[in-house]
Structure formats: C-alpha cells, structure tokens
Amino acid sequence: MKKIIMFAATIALTACANSSGVVKIGPDTFTISTSASPGKGGIPAAKRIAYQEAGEECARRGGLEVLALSEKTASPTWTEGMASMELNFRCLRYDDPEFQRQRLQSTPDRIIENRQR
DSSP states (O other): HHHHHHHHHHHHSSEEEEEEEOOOSSSEEEEEEEEEEEEEEEEHHHHHHHHHHHHHHHTTTSEEEEEEEEEEEOOOOSOOEEEEEEEEEEEEEEEETTOOOOOOOOOOOOOOOOOOO
C-alpha cells in the first residue's frame, strides 16, 4: 500500500503543467496563469508556457509584440506541489509609443523599514 501511495505522489508531482489560457482584461490587455510541477520544470517551465502563449496570442492578433506589464511567480510548497506564474501583458505594434525596451522588476513581497536614527 505504501508503494502505491509513493507511486501516485511521484506521478502527481512529475506529470503536471497547466494553463488558464489567455484572458482578455482590457482593449489590448490580457492575463494568463500557468503552473508546472517540479518534474516538468517548475517556475522556468511555467514562465516559458506563459510567454509562449502570450506570444501566440499577440501573433494571432496581427503580428503584435508582447509587452509584459507584470509577472508574479510562486514556488511549490509541501501543500501545493506546483510552481505558478501569472503574467499580465499587452499586445503592441513596433511603432506604438508605449513599445520600448522592457525593464521587468518584481514587486517586493515585504518592505523593511529601518527606524534607527
């Protein structure tokens, strides 16, 4: 019985990668949520899936490019074995004034305030 449980847990942790699909949240703004088990590559795999599907959506809309607005990742834990990625993006043309070199910066989870004087 113990071997069956270990086998089922191993399959569950190594065989999963999911995507919500691209969801339109504005005129040219979209979001996508993806997840991947550690066996499928974890956070890097979830990011790859998200950006690949975002690129496909923008290409389907006429060869537009992905402009990432924000991305949020979460590592797997003991209770949740999947790494996840949420990407908010826009599809823009090369000549759009908002299309420029991207400087992605994560939003901090915590802000530490030093009150020493």
